[in-house]
Amino acid sequence: MNAILPEITTSRTIGGVLLDLRHITLRFGGVEAIKDISFDIREGEIRAIIGPNGAGKSSMLNVISGFYTPQEGEVWFRGQKRPAVKPYMVARQGVARTFQNIALFEGMSVLDNVMTGRLTEMKSGLLSQAIWWGRAQREEVENREVVEKIIDFLEIQHIRKTPVGRLPYGLKKRVELARALAAEPKLLLLDEPMAGMNVEEKEDMSRYILDVNDEFGTTVALIEHDMGVVMDLSDRVVVMDYGRKIGDGTPDEVRGNQEVIDAYLGVAHD
Secondary structure, eight states: OOOSSSOOOOOOOOOSEEEEEEEEEEEETTEEEEEEEEEEEETTOEEEEEOSTTSSHHHHHHHHTTSSOOSEEEEEETTEEEOSOOHHHHHHHTEEEOOSSOOOOTTSBHHHHHHGGGGGGOOSOHHHHHHTOTHHHHHHHHHHHHHHHHHHHTTOGGGTTSBGGGSOHHHHHHHHHHHHHHTOOSEEEEESTTTTOOHHHHHHHHHHHHHHHHHSOOEEEEEOOOHHHHHHHOSEEEEEETTEEEEEEOHHHHHTOHHHIIIIIOSOOO
């Protein structure tokens, strides 16, 4: 297996459990998309969720982000059991995500798209925003400062005023990452951040994910099919197959798990 990032050095420290998923079961009618799965995500780590198409990976991210409410099981976040909540409530708790299919406002500029990631931080009323006065004006300035730092961090200054619809695919994925980071999340969920990218674009995105984790201290959970990326980036990997968990451990442990090899990897990787 060719490494995407052959030399990785970070100053990260991994802490206690940030998110704990306990016996999660999710059904759609008579179909069980997730079957009694438990795993945790520790503060400061990069946690990969892998498996073949249809394994339930995106459904699991939707449970974490509040889009789906499981019929059974518990979600614990930062030491507290989470009740059934709406996605915007989860965002306010410090969880942000990107999507498998890019979900940006194509007619808006890069800057305006990234600014939408600050909506949970905007507390002023509609009237104040309309006349752009007082608290609304201060909020705009403060949020703009955060967004400009993220734009600089991801090196997209040159396209900040460009409508997103004009951008190539790889840059759109970076803008979507910027929008998620604008929320200053404690937990960042990335649904196939490398999908459709060439090797150079994957290298760039991998570096940005590592830098976000290392410099910002952001915990990352990602779904990814490229095993080179997974093995290079991840501290731990959970493997799903037909809604079940069939593996959980370090990349080396998962790579040597025979059930994972049979169901997903196909061959053992030395």
